[in-house]
Amino acid sequence: MKDKVIIITGAAMGLGLAAAKVLAERKANLVLVDFNENQLNETVESLKNQHPDIKILSVIADVSKEEQVKNYVDVAVKEFGRIDGLYNNAGIEGRQAPLTEYDLNVFKKVIDINLMGVYYGLRYVIPVMKKQNYGRIVNVASVGGIRGVLNQTPYVASKHAVSGMSKQAAVEYGKYGILTNAIAPGAILTPMVAEAFKQVNPEDPKAAETEYAKRNPTRSLGDPQDVGKLVAFLISEDNGYVSGQTIAIDGGESNMYGNAE
Secondary structure, eight states: OTTOEEEEESTTSHHHHHHHHHHHHTTOEEEEEESOHHHHHHHHHHHHHHOTTSOEEEEEOOTTSHHHHHHHHHHHHHHHSOOOEEEEOOOOOOOOOOGGGOOHHHHHHHHIIIIIHHHHHHHHHHHHHHHHTOEEEEEEOOGGGTSOOTTOHHHHHHHHHHHHHHHHHHHHHGGGTEEEEEEEEOSBOOHHHHHHHHHHOTTOHHHHHHHHHHTSTTSSOBOHHHHHHHHHHHTSTTOSSOOSOEEEESTTGGGOOSOOO
8 A cells, every 4th residue: 555545535533534544554645535624633633643654635525515525636636646546435324213204404415425425526536547547446335335224214325326336336447447346334333323322322322332232243343443454455456356346344234134142
C-alpha cells in the first residue's frame, strides 16, 4: 500500500476510521472525507501524529450532495495526480419503524446518503481510474444488503442497491483494471451500532448489545479493526481477481436460520 492514494468517506469514526488506521500503518496516502468537521480534524491530527511519513488530506463533504463528492475527487487528483482506491463507507441507519409507518423525510435522507452518496463516488472516481487503467473500490453494503433487518426498510433497500451497483461496476469496468466489491459488516461495535442498541433499549443499551451477541455463532460483536483489514486487502494490489462480490463479515450470522444454541 506504500504511496497508494486512497479516499475514505465517513472517515471520522467507525468503520471509516478503522480502515484509515490500517491503511496508514501500511503507508498509504489518505484523503479522508466526512461531514463532521470537528471529529474529522481530530482524526486527521491523531493519524498525522502517529504517521508523519504519509500524506493525509481532509475534505469536509456531505456525500448526498453531488457537487461536494465531485470536489473531494478533484482535491485528491489535484494533490496526488491519481486515485488508487475508494472506500465508499459513509452511511446512516436512519430511524427504526415498521415499513408502513416510516417517516418519508428520513426515508429519503437514508437513500440520499447511503445510495446516492455511493453512486456519486463511483460516478466521479471511476473516470480517474479508467485513465490509469487501475483501481480498487470497496463499497459498504452491510448485512442489511443481503437480508432483511426488522424496522429498517430504507436502510435495507439502500444497502441492497449498493450491493447491486458494486456488481454492475465490476462488470462494466473490470476491463480497465478496476475491481469493485462490497462488504457486508454485521454487528460491528461502532458508534452507529451503539446508537441502534440505544433505540432498542434506551434504559439499558448494554443489555441489548449482550442479548444480540448471544445470537451470533461467535457469541460476540465484531471489532472494527477486522473490517479495516478486510478493506485493506480488497483495496490493495494483493487483490488481483476478486470483483463483483458482496463479502459478509459478521461472524457467520447471515448463514444461520433460527437462534444460536
